[in-house]
Amino acid sequence: MSAHASHGDHHGTQGHDDHGHGGGHGHHNAEYPFLAHHFETPAQQFDSAKLGMWLFLVTEVLFFGALFVGYAVLRSRFPDVFKYASAYLDTTMGAINTGVLILSSLTMAMGVYCAQTGRKTALIVCLWLTMAGAAGFMVIKYFEYTHKFHVHLVWGEGFYKPVTDDGGLQRAELSSTAVVPLTPAQTTMSSGAVSAQQAATPSFVQLPAGELTAIAPPAQGPAGMAPEVIDAKAAEHAADPSTHGHEALHLQDASMPPNTHLFFAIYYAMTGLHGIHVLIGMGVIGWLIVRASRGDFGPKYYTPVDLVGLYWHIVDLVWIFLFPLFYLID
Numbered sequence: 001m002s003a004h005a006s007h008g009d010h011h012g013t014q015g016h017d018d019h020g021h022g023g024g025h026g027h028h029n030a031e032y033p034f035l036a037h038h039f040e041t042p043a044q045q046f047d048s049a050k051l052g053m054w055l056f057l058v059t060e061v062l063f064f065g066a067l068f069v070g071y072a073v074l075r076s077r078f079p080d081v082f083k084y085a086s087a088y089l090d091t092t093m094g095a096i097n098t099g100v101l102i103l104s105s106l107t108m109a110m111g112v113y114c115a116q117t118g119r120k121t122a123l124i125v126c127l128w129l130t131m132a133g134a135a136g137f138m139v140i141k142y143f144e145y146t147h148k149f150h151v152h153l154v155w156g157e158g159f160y161k162p163v164t165d166d167g168g169l170q171r172a173e174l175s176s177t178a179v180v181p182l183t184p185a186q187t188t189m190s191s192g193a194v195s196a197q198q199a200a201t202p203s204f205v206q207l208p209a210g211e212l213t214a215i216a217p218p219a220q221g222p223a224g225m226a227p228e229v230i231d232a233k234a235a236e237h238a239a240d241p242s243t244h245g246h247e248a249l250h251l252q253d254a255s256m257p258p259n260t261h262l263f264f265a266i267y268y269a270m271t272g273l274h275g276i277h278v279l280i281g282m283g284v285i286g287w288l289i290v291r292a293s294r295g296d297f298g299p300k301y302y303t304p305v306d307l308v309g310l311y312w313h314i315v316d317l318v319w320i321f322l323f324p325l326f327y328l329i330d
Contacts, residue, residue, distance in 0.1 A: 034296075034300075034301040034303075042300065042301065045303070046303050046306075049303050049307060050303075050306070050307065050310075053307045053310050053311070054310070057310065057311070057314050060277075060314060061314075064270075064273070064274075064318055067266070067269060067270050067273070068270075068321070070266060070269075071266050071270065071325065074262055074263075074266055078257070078259055078262060078263075080257040081257050081258075081259055081260050081262060081263050082263055082329075082330070083330045084255070084256060084257055084260060084263075085260050085263035085264065085267075086263070086326065086327065086329070086330045087330070088148075088153055088250070089267075089326060089327050090144055090147075091327050091328070093140050093143070093144050094144075094323050094326070094327040095323070095327075096140060097137050097140050097141065097319070097323075098319065098320070098323045100133050100136045100137050100140070101133065101137055101315075101316045101319050101320075102316065102320075103133055104129070104130045104132075104133025104134060104137075104312070104316070105312060105313055105316040107126045107127075107129040107130045107133065108126070108127075108130045108308075108309045108312045108313070109309060109313075110122075110126045111123050111126030111127050111130065111288075111305060111309065112302065112305050112306050112309045114126055115292075115297040115298070115302035115305040115306070116299060116302055117299065118298045118299050120292065120295060120297075120298075123292050123297060123305070124289060124292050124293060127285055127288050127289045127292060128289065130285055130312065131282060131285050131286065131289070134278050134281055134282045134285065135282065137278055138275065138278060138279065138282075141271070141275055148264075151250075152250075153250065153264055154261075154264055154268070155261055155264050155265035155268055155269075156261060156265065159250075159260070159261035159264060160261070267326055270322055270326075271322060271326070274315070274318055274319060274322060277315045277318070278315060281308075281311060281312050281315055284308050284311070285308060285312070287304075288304060288305055288308055291304065292305075
């Protein structure tokens with residue numbers, strides 16, 4: 001139902017008393033209690049509100065657009081990083097979240113229709129279903145994030161910090177020493193001739209804390225950064241390098257390209273910002289539920305439901321782009 005179809009019929013019936021604009025907020029008759037004092041008709045108020053929402057959504061598109069440009073630049077400069085690191089994302093969780101958001105967008109659209117047609121109970125049900133979809137999305141994203149944090153699949157320096165294995169072996173005492181990998185050439189220079197097998201495995205040197213950071217520069221640190229003592233899983237991985245997607249083994253994977261942390265930097269920036277927008281959407285949907293329970297919405301006034309619906313569709317649309325860019329394209 002268009003704006004003019006729902007509100008335009010009231011142009012000739014809208015009544016204002018003689019104290020309309022001079023009295024501030026007390027100029028409406030009982031038929032249109034929602035009409036603000038600076039609008040002449042409900043249709044004018046609806047059109048103005050919707051134009052304002054579209055302008056706001058344009059700024060949101062520009063905001064995310066800058067991040068999409070950043071993604072494109074990084075992907076063009078480091079295609080091997082994106083191909084490699086995308087294997088660490090859980091495609092199943094991403095697909096489930098995509099389905100959840102699509103269904104929540106459907107229930108939101110149904111909620112707008114119910115508000116337009118005066119179906120209060122159905123509107124409340126649709127809003128709660130949309131809220132459940134948003135909550136489900138955030139719960140899945142929580143588990144996805146916490147797992148990656150646990151295995152150091154994060155942005156920046158944390159990506160290169162050694163981890164503690166299940167057997168309790170501390171792979172690096174970061175509090176007292178710094179672990180710096182030496183390349184085969186550096187190993188040869190420092191200790192003379194070495195065997196071919198030794199040259200293929202980076203050596204490590206421990207220096208007092210404070211002299212060097214706990215990570216090597218990204219341009220040379222990631223590939224082959226392995227502890228002196230590796231557990232059985234790492235040994236199995238070394239025998240079969242194709243298992244590079246195994247959790248907690250990215251630091252032992254000789255095939256990991258330099259600057260892999262950049263993938264996770266843009267991943268968390270874009271999906272995290274999207275998650276914040278989902279949380280905001282949950283807040284405004286909760287506000288709609290409270291107002292719908294009071295009976296504020298109906299055929300004469302459903303502007304807030306319609307505007308929140310527009311916002312929610314944009315949030316869903318952004319994820320529709322994020323899912324294939326991070327989870328599917330390699």
